[in-house]
Amino acid sequence: MFKPDPKSSKYLAAFEPQQEEMRSRSISALKTLHEKASGRVKIRWNLRTGAVHSVRGLLTESQKGTAQDIADRFLSENHELFGISADVSELHFTSVEERRGVKHVKYQQHYRGLEVIGAEMTVHIDQSNRVQMVNGNYFPGIQVDLSTSSVSENTAIEATLQAIQTDEQPAAQTDLVIFPQGDQYVRAYKVTMKTKNPLGDWVFFVEASTGTLLDGYNAIRFVTGTGNLYNSNPERDDKIVTAKLSNLDESGSLSGTYFCVQNAEDGVGNATPTGPGSYDFLYADPANTHFDEVMAYYHLSKVAEFFRNLGHTEHVTPMPAHVHVPDPYTGNAKYDNAYYSAFENAIYFGHGETLNDLAKEAAVIYHEYTHSVIHAIQPFMATQEAGALHEGYADYFACSLTSDPKIGEFVVGQLGKEFLRDLRNEKTYEDYTGNSVHDDGEIWGATCWEIQEALGRHVADLLIYQSLWYLPQNATFADAYDAIVQADTILFDSDHLEELEQIFEEKKIIATTCKIVASASTGGNIVPSGTVSVNQGVDQTFTITPNTGYVIQDVLVDESSVGAVTIYTFTNVAASHTIKAMFALQNQGTYTVAVPGNTQWMDSGITINVGDVISFAAQGTVVYDSKGNSCGPAGASWTDTRDKKDPLWQKPHAGLIGKIQGIGSSFFIGSAYKVKAASSGKLLLGINDYWYQGNSGKFTVTIRVEKV
Template identity: 25%
Template sequence: MNTTRKHVLAMGLCLVSAAAGAPLAAATTTSTTATPVSTSLTNTITDTVGDLLATLDTRAVTKAVVPVGATKDAVAALLRTAGAGARATWDARFGTLRALRADGYLTAARTGTAVDVARDWLASQPAAFGLSAAQVQGLTVARDHALPGTGTHVVSFVQTFAGAPAARGGRLNVAVASDGRVLSYAGETASGSALVGAWVLGETGALLKVAGTLAPGTAYAPVADGTQAGFMTFSRGPFAGPGYVRKVAFPTKTGPVAAYKVFFIKSQTEAWEVIVDGTTGAVLHRTSVVQFDEPHGTVYDNYPGAANGGQPRQQSFGATAESPKGWVDLTGATGTGVTTLGNNADTYANWSNFIAPVDNAPRPVSPTGHFDYAYSNQWAATKGQTTPPSYAEDLDPAATNLFFQHNRIHDEYYALGFTETAGNFQTDNGGKGGQGGDAIRGLVQAGAASGGAPTYTGRDNAYMLTLDDGIPPWSGMFLWEPIDDAFEGPHRDGSFDMSVIQHEYTHGLSNRYVAGGGALGSQQAGSMGEGWSDWYALNHGFNAGLLTKPIVGDYVTGNPTRGIRNWNYDQNPTTFGDIGYDLTGPEVHADGEIWTATLWDLRKALVARYGAAKGAAVAAQLVTDGMPLTAPNPSFLDARDGILSADLDRYHGDNTALIWSVFAKRGAGVSASSQTGDDTDPRPAFDVPAAASNGTVALTLVNATTGQPIPNARIILGRFEARVSSLVRTGTTGGATVKAVTGTYPLTVQAPGFGTQTIEGFSVTAGRNTAKKISLAPNLASTAAGAQVVSVSSQDDGAPAKFAFDDTAASVWSTKAGSTAYNAGPDERVTVKLAAPATVSSVRVSAYKATNASRFAALKGFTVQTSLDGVTWKTVRTGAFGYQAPRPTAPDLNYTTFALGTPTKAAYLRFFVDSVQGDTTKYAQVAEIEAFGSGATVANGTVTPDAPYGDQGTLTVNNPAAGDPTGMQNVFGVTGTEMNTACTFPPASQGVDGWVTKLPAGFSDGLHSVAVKGTSPLDATVGHDLDLYFLDSACALTGSTATSSADESAPIPPGTVYVLTHLYTGANVAVDVKATDNR
């Protein structure tokens, strides 16, 4: 059993009355003289204390009292009229009805006040409650409470006997809906009306009886000094508070006993409610009214309104095995008091700055350590009003919730091994190693005041900054709001989304724990950082029963289907070879989804093997143990090996084969390779070490119209093509061998002249070598197959229309940006002469956009027309790409085949861009337009690589000081700034500190690379350092590479028209720029 540190509630009349269940009225004083001490009792108390904290009830049931006779019959009558699913429970002490509920309401609607409705319902069958009709009418109304927002009233009645209220029994609670229907009943009534015994002791004698039991040896001469809420009040004497005594009736199965109810406050940490017999002073009931309680708060396990974990509940903030000091520092913060501050977390508002934790106020404060606040969601109610009230109204519940989640996660990870010596986040490490002083700072509503329109830098996001062990990290939870054509979600407070909070906290885990800490500097490592973060949030959500689908961020995005990611993780099809698949190109969040999906598969496989609880526990331990066993700046494969090592270490390799199988199915098999963690074109493989568990398929690809083999075709086990890594390419005979672990995969083929085609249900069976011939229909619209772009109404210099017919979605056709929204202007179009006249039966379209473009510029609606002569046109198909809010994603815009209603003979095809995804975007982009059909013989497509292009110049001076102060790389320097602002080629400052190269047409397709080499003067005392920046036709930045190397090389981002070579260090450096075709 855990040893817990208990917190004592602040003492006072309100606390005592709250524990007793009855509010105290304002105190009144009297001029009567003090009641003398009874002569039968000495003023020195000598009784024995005993177990004072234990609740004592002399009615403890040894044999239940069962209902009989009229009571039983009356309850049966109520059940008959209550409707479907009616069920009753009994009070074992009294043999009366304890609770009555049904699937619906217990009665029909009726008029009248809730009190009248409730009383009338009780009077309809009084025997069910052990009462007479007269007793029902004599019930006293103790409370008539309206439930906020529902109109339902909970009416509380109390039985009275000889004018005294019942105590510790005799309560009846009837819930009445706004239309007068009775919803439910719960109570504890006692039969009988004749009082047993009499009030003989007197109030003073009762108080002394209680004091003699609870404070033996203490001299006490109580003096009556007034009344309050029906109690006689007495001087406190040597004790911490006054005494309170009143006459009550104590219900028992044999009738109500005349008794006294006494509140006795011995000290700030010791106070009791005691009911004593009115004649003998014997204790009938005793309970402590000081809640030796841990600090607590009202929190949401998941998020407000979630199907699971969506209701507020009270959570202890006290000591746990992982946090023996408890979650709240009861000494409080200097100048503040007890607040959301403890050994693991420090949580407060950060309204004016979302980057750094500068606003250490305001914050919740509670002298009792009870942070119980109702959440009213004012940010949504005011529709994003940025001036308080609004979000500020909910600071206290938001801070409480974030504080809870941070502490909960601390304890979860501590149990998995992220302890003091692992670099966890704690102020005091208790001598257990590591560096203390680094409790996580939780920044609530970060940037609420400063991060909104027009920049929105403090909206629709969250972040975690992790420094070295001993330096506090901080995590900022933003407000979320809809931003047109950017992020079209609801108004939400990120401090209430468990998955987002745990995602961010986990960045601290991975940054501190992987490979000894501070070792996630590579692109794949950064992606895994995102992936681990999602996985741990999902793992907790499933373990706690909060989630039934693996979705992250559904609350803040308002998307219950896939949340903030591209998929529900059960539906994620990506593999190790898909790095760079997303609309943004290689990007840590999108590529991190590959890692999460793989780890989620691992968890599911272990759950299938061991069952839900053990399987999930094994998975969490393997993933966590694998972190410190992983190489620094790791690739996916390094982290895979860390998990394999963890399994060997903890589970003696029992799960090794299973782990290999999971990773192999995601392309991280034994033959996979990655040059470094920065490799964005790794080699995927789908095999496992055990040869018998693999199967092979010998593929042969042929042209469906000629029978010719198709060489140099990319074979991809997956659904994506643009920027992904192929498994293998076909040889000159059109052959390729696929080796994989048993499974069924989507097989995608991309080849010049054939576009991109996906074959479903490609199966591999362990131990079998099979052969498969695939006939591919030519892409009639492919320029590689002989199609020609005849005309285009609008095209950007860096993204010409021909890029829509080059068999790949890696390049895009973009219209020129207009002065108004594209959807308000004309529908741009492109006309292509097909490779051969044919009967067109389908078009295949990719709505991908350039990696640097807005996703809301992507194609939405389109129209396809065909013609035999290029003059007379017929509309043969319309279609559209939709998306789920808050934004279009890769699966929304990926290749889709649109069949024509009727196959149509055509020699020409015209494609209209009817609309784009966003209402404010001023240009349109389409990645690929392909056409398929029959009735024509089309030879294999051919691509002639572009000849290398070179450019030379001299850079006079360096410019290391210029740059973007936020740390985000940008165009900078004299030459770069001029080009970026004036966009005139060549710039007047050409050669000052930068050299601008204009690329030949066609080099902006994303399939070319550039390298720059500098030559310093022979007498130079230092060398040189060159950086590369890429600009589109409007001279906006499309990408950059700026490493510590003297010279640079990089792929040219799609849409690039200009390459800026910038001199970071050196002088009078000659530069040689060379761009080449990667095909």
């Protein structure tokens, strides 16, 4: 839409308004999934619920059963990860769509029989019956009192009509739903209706108990464009060509298998054949009113065939397309707009007043049809950001078909402009405003165009189309990134991942990625392992586990010891790192472990029984203050008798200490020590320093346990 219209550009507020602390059970469930998954797992959290919004990777081995069986089983086994109830009873299976061997299994959340708006989850299963991605939203812990009385359906309809500001009395459909409102949930009427003035396919939500309007949007997709039987448009190429019109029916009009083109000009019928054949529509003068019909039919057929070649099979009935559409607000025969109506599954082109004829630019025709493709795959794109994606996708495919990053070159001719939008722009996600879906859509259109310039048109078109099947409801730019990366995983075995991540980083859609290389010696494992991509500013946790018969000897971060820790977290990652877990064989009761200076107590991994004789031999250096003072395991030459804050304040400061976990008392080890255990439990080692966090260095301790 060239001129913004507040009535037709309202979108739902995003369903993630605030951040909550992630649930510990979700983190625990993620660790379990890491351990079971065959490859690296990449996640994004739902900041509203604290559960996982998107998880992708090789999540399972090949499974038996139908796609729904596999999806049901995965959701049930990992219900805590998504915050779903154990029996998954509130997720209602809705459909299975298969594209290029990938099965997309969709579920809609219900609460006591009512649909929860914005709560859809999709499980994506590859050709080998392995789960490779799950995304979408589930809202746990919904509590809504459904016993209270509701206003009438007519009250909800009247509230919607007042919001639209129309005098019409259109047919309306109402359904009771659960609507997320901030951090609460309310029972609401979902009201849908179509009006001519103002023009709209309206979806509104009205609180059922009070009749208060909650939110709403217009499902019609508007753009500014042009189109006719030129190869592109009169500005770019003013030569009129004779082209093949395929898939016509026998009606003698511009109707066929996929489209039915109609002329809305007052007092003018539809185009008829001009001869010499029964299906020849050879209007030579572009000023002829029927010239636009031919242009629309030809280019709609072209873009539809383009998407069919990409695997799109959703449009199987003829789609109405109208040219010379008058202004629905004023009745003016010259209307400066074009739009796709999702309710009617129809496309409308105005003749233009301050703009040139919108049906005479092929890119506009391609743009509008792309809206219908997106809607067929993911119809719930109602937020501002999702609307911007809608426009960006439509611009991209329009420009890809014309091999020109500019759109609207002819349509804005009277305004003295060179084009309406240019996909070779410098916008990034930092320029996102949330005010105009068309302006913000340029960010996504430019991103897609850069993908084409980097990977070539064929690869980019296929990737970007296939990614539409991975979009959740009300997708964000980050969701769209996930979708394209997942499409690359399925179609090209992630061959283009590095180039894609670079583009998305430059466009600020994802944070700059840092690489953490995680490895382990013989005797145990580290999870996750291999090269792990982490966005700047994000935390990344690794879990270290020894095999039976082994203990953790040391963990090296960037080649420096952090001790024999079982968990290590890189916080606020700003650069690439390495982490390596070192394991030692339990050899006749002898162990070697590293104790970092910046820990007070750490688990040595050694279990002690009452009566065991433990011998210690330690070496190394720990720096214990900001002045650089240091000591060996025997500690410094002073004790903490003044403040008495050290664990063993009468023993040398910063020396090596130990205790048996549980009821055991602390004891000083120093450089060498031998003791008979008076209790049973894990052997803990530490530094005799209450202000240990700022220390550096480590002690290497050899421990021999003589069993009684």
